[in-house]
Amino acid sequence: ENEKSQIIDAGYQKIKSKCKSNKVYVYLHINNKEYEFKLDSGFLGTFVIPFDQKINFEGFDSLSYEGSLFNTATSSTDGEENFYENIPVTLGDIKLNSTILVSKTIKNQNAGINFIKCFDWVIDYEENSVYVKKNNIDLKSKNNESAFHYRSKINKENELVVSAKQKGFSEFPLNAKIISVANESVTEGNICEMNELLNKTQKWSDLNIVTANR
DSSP states (O other): OHHHHHHHHTTOEEESEEEETTEEEEEEEETTEEEEEEEOTTOOSSEEEEOOTTOOOTTSOEEEEEEOOOBOSSOBOOEEEEEEEEEEEEETTEEEEEEEEEESSOOOOEEOHHHHTTEEEEEETTTTEEEEEEOSOOOOOSOOTTOOSEEEEEOTTSOEEEEEEETTOOSSOTTOBEEEETTEEOOTTTHHHHHHHHHTOSOGGGGOOEETTO
16 A cells, blocks of 8 residues: 555556456557557557447547558467547547557557657556556657658568558559569579568659569
């Protein structure tokens, strides 16, 4: 009881939550609707919500991607991903704006490390309680203005291919094999270097890329 008093005096607040099997779930209101999220430090984003026809974020700016955008230990996703920005989010009595990923490929509703790190946490498994305090790290609320247009990956056949792209971009088709970058042929010796170069370059049009189907 003394510890509870101390953390409340230190600016923490108890929030609606659930602690189960070493998993922590928190409840947030997003755009005036309550959602349950599992805290997932392995997810590098803020929030991911599986696609549902009832979800309506119309009126909010977004970036849309298609293709294989995420990798797990055993597989890759393949489908449409929509990143919305400046969505109102409330945790306890803390009001913020955040980016939200609405995914047609990810089935779990998680809150990632970019959300978790914006708060200080006290988790009491025995009492099934979670206390939070906002720290000085800002929650990402806008999509990156220099967000990538295309993504590449090395497939199972050890080929460099176009793995994902922003919707509306059509210069490089999904799954097209990339055979040269910046006038240099892709080989076994440089394929990793080429993949890294492509995935840190926003505008592939600057790299004089040639694909097998062009």
